[in-house]
Amino acid sequence: MALNFRQSEILEIAKVEGRVAVEDLSRRFGVSVQTIRRDLSDLAEAGKLDRVHGGAVIPAGVTNIEYDQRRSMNHAAKADIARRCAQEIPDNSSVFLHIGTTAEAVARELLHHRNLTVMTSNLNAVTTLLANDSCEIIVAGGALRRNDNALVGELTVRMVEEFKMDFAVIGTSALDQDGDLLDYDLQEVRVSRAIIGRSRRVLLVADQSKFERSAPARVASLREVWALVTDRAPEPQLARLCAEWGTRILLPGQERAEPAAPGNN
Numbered sequence: 633m634a635l636n637f638r639q640s641e642i643l644e645i646a647k648v649e650g651r652v653a654v655e656d657l658s659r660r661f662g663v664s665v666q667t668i669r670r671d672l673s674d675l676a677e678a679g680k681l682d683r684v685h686g687g688a689v690i691p692a693g694v695t696n697i698e699y700d701q702r703r704s705m706n707h708a709a710k711a712d713i714a715r716r717c718a719q720e721i722p723d724n725s726s727v728f729l730h731i732g733t734t735a736e737a738v739a740r741e742l743l744h745h746r747n748l749t750v751m752t753s754n755l756n757a758v759t760t761l762l763a764n765d766s767c768e769i770i771v772a773g774g775a776l777r778r779n780d781n782a783l784v785g786e787l788t789v790r791m792v793e794e795f796k797m798d799f800a801v802i803g804t805s806a807l808d809q810d811g812d813l814l815d816y817d818l819q820e821v822r823v824s825r826a827i828i829g830r831s832r833r834v835l836l837v838a839d840q841s842k843f844e845r846s847a848p849a850r851v852a853s854l855r856e857v858w859a860l861v862t863d864r865a866p867e868p869q870l871a872r873l874c875a876e877w878g879t880r881i882l883l884p885g886q887e888r889a890e891p892a893a894p895g896n897n
């Protein structure tokens with residue numbers, strides 16, 4: 633398919649932001665919403681985008697988006713989520729920091745925290761946290777996944793299970809309307825499950841694009857998560873489930889959640 637200039641621009645915006653909205657594109661390009669809908673339909677027919685209510689997203693599939701592309705997507709939203717997440721982590725606490733581009737943004741927000749103990753399987757986060765000289769860093773062993781500098785596998789799981797941390801910061805490839813966290817790599821899934829099981833409070837960091845994607849492997853339920861930290865309130869069905877389960881929804885700009893002893897969900 634030969635893309636016209638506007639369609640090429642739309643595709644580039646989607647690659648950066650993860651999602652595009654019809655109304656926003658109509659205003660940006662000064663054309664009708666009908667024209668934008670035709671553009672999105674053409675891009676969807678070509679397999680470049682997936683249509684969703686009100687817009688389109690980068691296509692979902694059985695494999696994840698390339699790491700460099702994920703790193704550039706929703707950059708501002710991830711920074712906002714990371715700041716909000718870091719608000720919930722006090723000085724003098726212990727943290728599991730899992731792999732993923734949003735978790736790496738959280739690492740940057742922890743640079744000014746004092747006396748943290750951080751265990752991570754994310755070598756990019758290790759490089760960032762080296763600048764915090766009061767942070768004790770424990771690197772989980774495992775096999776190196778070269779495309780994103782992550783450590784995965786049974787050795788990583790066994791090492792995680794030797795610890796009990798105050799907080800865990802985890803990401804997900806997708807979050808469906810049943811409240812299930814989904815991912816692509818079964819080795820990564822096993823590490824995520826181990827981290828959830830060995831943490832007093834789990835903070836899931838996920839931008840809005842994760843609500844509109846899918847992945848084949850189930851990690852856990854939001855029922856097992858203390859807080860979902862995101863840049864946009866989820867749809868009513870998911871918000872209702874969070875309320876039923878006592879899972880907090882934390883958004884940028886909010887004050888820190890009411891203090892309570894770690895482990896009290």
